[in-house]
Amino acid sequence: MSEAAANQAAELDLGEEIVVAEGIHKSFNRGHKEREIHVLRGVDLQVAKGEVLVVIGPSGSGKSTLLRCLNFIAPPDAGSVTFLGHCLTGEVPRRRPAERMRYERALRFYRTHIGMVFQHFNLFPHMTAADNVALGPTRALGLTRREAKERSLEELERVGMGEKAGQYPSQLSGGQKQRVAIARALAMRPQLMLFDEATSALDPELIGGILEEMKRLAESGMTMIVVTHEMGFAREVGDRVLFMDEGVVVEEGGAREVIESPQHERTQAFLSAILS
Amino acid sequence: MTNLLAYEFAWGPVLDRWDLFLLGAWLDVWVTAISFGLACALGIGIAVLRLSGVRLLSAPAFAYVQILRGVPLLVFLYWVYFGVAIVIGLNFSPVQAGIVALTLTGSAYTAEIFRGGLQALDAGQAEASRSLGLSRTGTYRHVLLPQTLRIVIPPLGNVFIGLLKGATLLSIIAVSDMVSVANELNINFFTPFEAFTAVAVILVALVAVFSAGVTVLERVLRLP
Ligand SMILES: Nc1ncnc2c1ncn2[C@@H]1O[C@H](COP(=O)(O)OP(=O)(O)OP(=O)(O)O)[C@@H](O)[C@H]1O
Ligand SMILES: [Mg+2]
Numbered sequence: 001m002s003e004a005a006a007n008q009a010a011e012l013d014l015g016e017e018i019v020v021a022e023g024i025h026k027s028f029n030r031g032h033k034e035r036e037i038h039v040l041r042g043v044d045l046q047v048a049k050g051e052v053l054v055v056i057g058p059s060g061s062g063k064s065t066l067l068r069c070l071n072f073i074a075p076p077d078a079g080s081v082t083f084l085g086h087c088l089t090g091e092v093p094r095r096r097p098a099e100r101m102r103y104e105r106a107l108r109f110y111r112t113h114i115g116m117v118f119q120h121f122n123l124f125p126h127m128t129a130a131d132n133v134a135l136g137p138t139r140a141l142g143l144t145r146r147e148a149k150e151r152s153l154e155e156l157e158r159v160g161m162g163e164k165a166g167q168y169p170s171q172l173s174g175g176q177k178q179r180v181a182i183a184r185a186l187a188m189r190p191q192l193m194l195f196d197e198a199t200s201a202l203d204p205e206l207i208g209g210i211l212e213e214m215k216r217l218a219e220s221g222m223t224m225i226v227v228t229h230e231m232g233f234a235r236e237v238g239d240r241v242l243f244m245d246e247g248v249v250v251e252e253g254g255a256r257e258v259i260e261s262p263q264h265e266r267t268q269a270f271l272s273a274i275l276s
Numbered sequence: 277m278t279n280l281l282a283y284e285f286a287w288g289p290v291l292d293r294w295d296l297f298l299l300g301a302w303l304d305v306w307v308t309a310i311s312f313g314l315a316c317a318l319g320i321g322i323a324v325l326r327l328s329g330v331r332l333l334s335a336p337a338f339a340y341v342q343i344l345r346g347v348p349l350l351v352f353l354y355w356v357y358f359g360v361a362i363v364i365g366l367n368f369s370p371v372q373a374g375i376v377a378l379t380l381t382g383s384a385y386t387a388e389i390f391r392g393g394l395q396a397l398d399a400g401q402a403e404a405s406r407s408l409g410l411s412r413t414g415t416y417r418h419v420l421l422p423q424t425l426r427i428v429i430p431p432l433g434n435v436f437i438g439l440l441k442g443a444t445l446l447s448i449i450a451v452s453d454m455v456s457v458a459n460e461l462n463i464n465f466f467t468p469f470e471a472f473t474a475v476a477v478i479l480v481a482l483v484a485v486f487s488a489g490v491t492v493l494e495r496v497l498r499l500p
Contacts, residue, residue, distance in 0.1 A: 073403050112409035122404035126422050126499055139418060140409030168500045188408060 018192055018223045019114075020046040023079035024069050026062070030077070039065045040076070041247040047192070047225060052218045054234040054255060055227045057244035058270055063227045064119075066244070067194045070225070071114045072107055083110055084191060112140050115185030119197040121177040123169040129156060129180045130165040133187045141188065148187075155183040159213060175206030182213060193217065195226040231275060235259045243267045289465045290474045293457060300454030301478045304443040307371060307451075311378035311443075312436050318379065319386025324416065326391050337387070344384035349442045352377035357449040374446040382439050389431045393424035426497050433490040437483055444475065454478060 026040040039062045047053045055063050068074035070081055075090035082088075086106050093099035123132050133152035137143040143151065156162050159179040169177055178198060185193060195214060199207040211233050218224055218237050228234060234241055238255035243264070251264040262268045290297070325337040357373035360366050368376065397420060405415040447456040458471040465471075 068403075071407055073406055108409050108411075111407055114407075116404075116407040118400060118404065120398075120400055122398070122400035124401065124404070124419055124423075126426070135405075135418060136408035136410070139414050171500055184408070 016048065017046045017082075018049050018051075018084060019070060019225075020082040021066075021070060021079065022082075024066065024076045024081070025078040026065055026069055026074060026076050039247050040069065042079070043244070043247070043249055045225075045242060045249070047223055049223055050221045051239045052224045052226060052237055054238035054241045055225060055244060056229070056231075056234065056241060056270070057250075061244045062247045063244055064196050067116070067196050067225065067227060070194065071110050071116060073116075081110075084113065086110070108140070112136070112188055113191045115188055115190035115193040117178070117181050117185055117193070117195045117198045119200050121169070121174075121181045121201075123177055123181055123184070125169050128166050128168055129161060129172070129183075132169070132180060133184045136184065136188050151187050152183075155187045156180065158186070159183045173206065174202045175209055178202065178210050179213065182210075182217075186217075191223065193222055193224045195224065195228070197227050197229070199228065199230060229274060231259055231271070243270065245270070285470060286465065286467050287470055289461050289467060290470050293461065296457045297454050297474055297478060300452065300457045301482065303371075303451070304440065304446075304453045305482065307374055307446065307453075308378065308436065308440045308443050311375050311382055312439055314375070314379040315382030315386045315435070315439070316390075316432065318383040319388075319390050320421070322383065322387035323390035323394060326387065327394055341384050341387050344380055345388075347381075349377060349381045349445055350448070352380055353445060353449050356380075370446070370449045370451040373449055374443065374451050378439050378442060381442065382435055385435045385438070386432065389428050389435065390424060392431075393428040394420060396427055397423055426494075426499070429490060429494055429497070433487065436486065440482065440486075441479065444479075 022044050024040050024043040025038070027036055027038045029035040029037065043062075043066055045053065045066075055066065057063055065074060069076045069079075069090075070083075072081070072088065072090070075092075077090055080087055080089045086109060088103070088106055088110065093103055123129075124135065127135065130149065130152045133155055134145075134148040137148040137151055138145060153162065153165055156165050159182055161176060161179045161183060164172060164176060164180070169180070172180065182198075198214065199210050202210060207230070211230060214224070214226065214233070215237050226234075226238065235255055240253065241255045241258040242249055243251040243258065243262070243266075245266050251258060251262060251267045253263075258267065259271065262271055322337045322340055325333040326341070328334055353373065356368060356376045357370065360368065360373075401419055401423065402415055405419040406412075410418065443453065444455045446453055447459060450456075454475055458475050461471040462468045
């Protein structure tokens with residue numbers, strides 16, 4: 001499907017899945033016998049337009065890796081990710097230049113249409129907040145400097161950071177940094193947002209504000225996959241919850257059902273540990 | 277001991293030729309500047325290959341650094357100026373040969389410095405950039421290298437100073453720099469101490485000025 005057609009399909013709201021991952025496997029340090037670790041062991045997931053999927057699970061269960069597989073920041077070793085009509089595997093067609101080009105174009109399509117927010121913000125310290133937000137639009141979407149600047153201020157305004165546009169990341173608090181990071185992702189006008197423990201590095205008094213921001217975004221109809229330990233948020237904002245442990249999906253279902261009456265033993269143990 | 281005290285310093289010939297010394301020093305400076313620029317460009321390329329994660333690229337980059345770091349500048353000068361002409365018939369002028377030799381020597385060091393600088397960055401920086409859809413090149417250009425530059429300025433300054441001092445060897449292949457002026461003085465007046473003190477004084481002064489420049493540059497580029 002061409003980019004234009006994919007965009008159109010997304011806008012038509014066919015009630016179809018925005019992203020479908022099938023049989024995702026991922027290992028690190030492949031080929032190093034001792035150090036090889038098989039992090040994802042066949043994960044499936046699908047998210048429909050406007051849906052909020054919350055991913056929970058113990059530390060090291062592979063939640064971050066799963067998100068990074070979806071936009072191929074960490075390409076999966078096996079399995080496929082279907083996103084707005086494209087279907088990609090982690091296998092790069094190295095030998096055929098034409099196919100290689102098509103693959104690279106598809107990768108760029110994924111990355112420009114999937115926004116990502118990180119636990120540690122990952123703002124670019126050598127740029128002002130405004131330039132952080134404008135970088136993607138200028139360098140990946142091809143907007144002019146002026147258009148990007150306008151869009152950047154607009155997005156910063158939306159997350160309440162309009163006043164801080166000229167500040168450098170080191171001059172911002174954690175909560176402010178995360179707001180800028182959210183604006184940076186939204187400035188790409190993504191079809192899907194990935195949040196990887198967006199509030200885990202924040203001081204307790206700043207967590208609520210960011211969760212509020214994410215809730216507003218969900219209410220505006222954004223499709224989201226949210227990795228979080230905030231069960232209140234998961235229950236209230238999440239449509240479905242996916243519980244992962246040791247690289248597999250152990251339990252999946254409606255947010256309320258999974259959190260209030262988990263079926264699987266491991267889910268129960270995890271939830272009671274985290275809620276106590 | 278008595279000899280030492282009896283020696284009468286003869287600064288006259290040196291002072292008479294201050295303009296020649298400065299002219300020679302100027303040649304050392306611009307030859308070094310060009311070589312340093314090229315060495316930085318080459319060093320960035322090699323560092324990027326080294327960190328590419330592709331064996332076919334990183335292994336040669338590693339070998340390049342290991343070998344070039346070990347070969348003395350003197351050997352490069354002979355290789356490039358005399359050796360290349362004999363082996364493949366390519367004739368460099370003395371200054372060209374000097375620039376090539378200094379660039380090769382410098383690039384091994386700058387490659388290591390840029391590699392260290394790039395590795396010092398948080399992996400999240402590249403990840404955030406790629407997740408915005410920037411290409412590999414765009415990520416280096418707009419995100420990684422500008423941050424690396426700020427880290428590597430002090431060690432790069434040392435490489436520059438090293439190359440500037442290395443440039444004093446260029447008179448061996450008949451580059452007419454300030455050392456060649458000193459050599460000539462020494463032959464004509466037999467005043468080695470005075471002649472080479474002049475070279476040392478000029479170099480110390482140049483290094484002082486250069487260091488001040490580096491400090492200013494660091495201050496200008498410092499992030500809030
Ligand atoms: N780049 C990497 N190289 C090697 N091992 C890695 C890498 N990234 C992650 N891992 C390993 O993969 C496993 C899963 O990591 P991941 O970050 O996906 O877990 P997580 O569920 O997000 O955990 P947390 O809640 O602590 O963030 C961990 O054991 C981690 O050490
Ligand atoms: Mg994680």
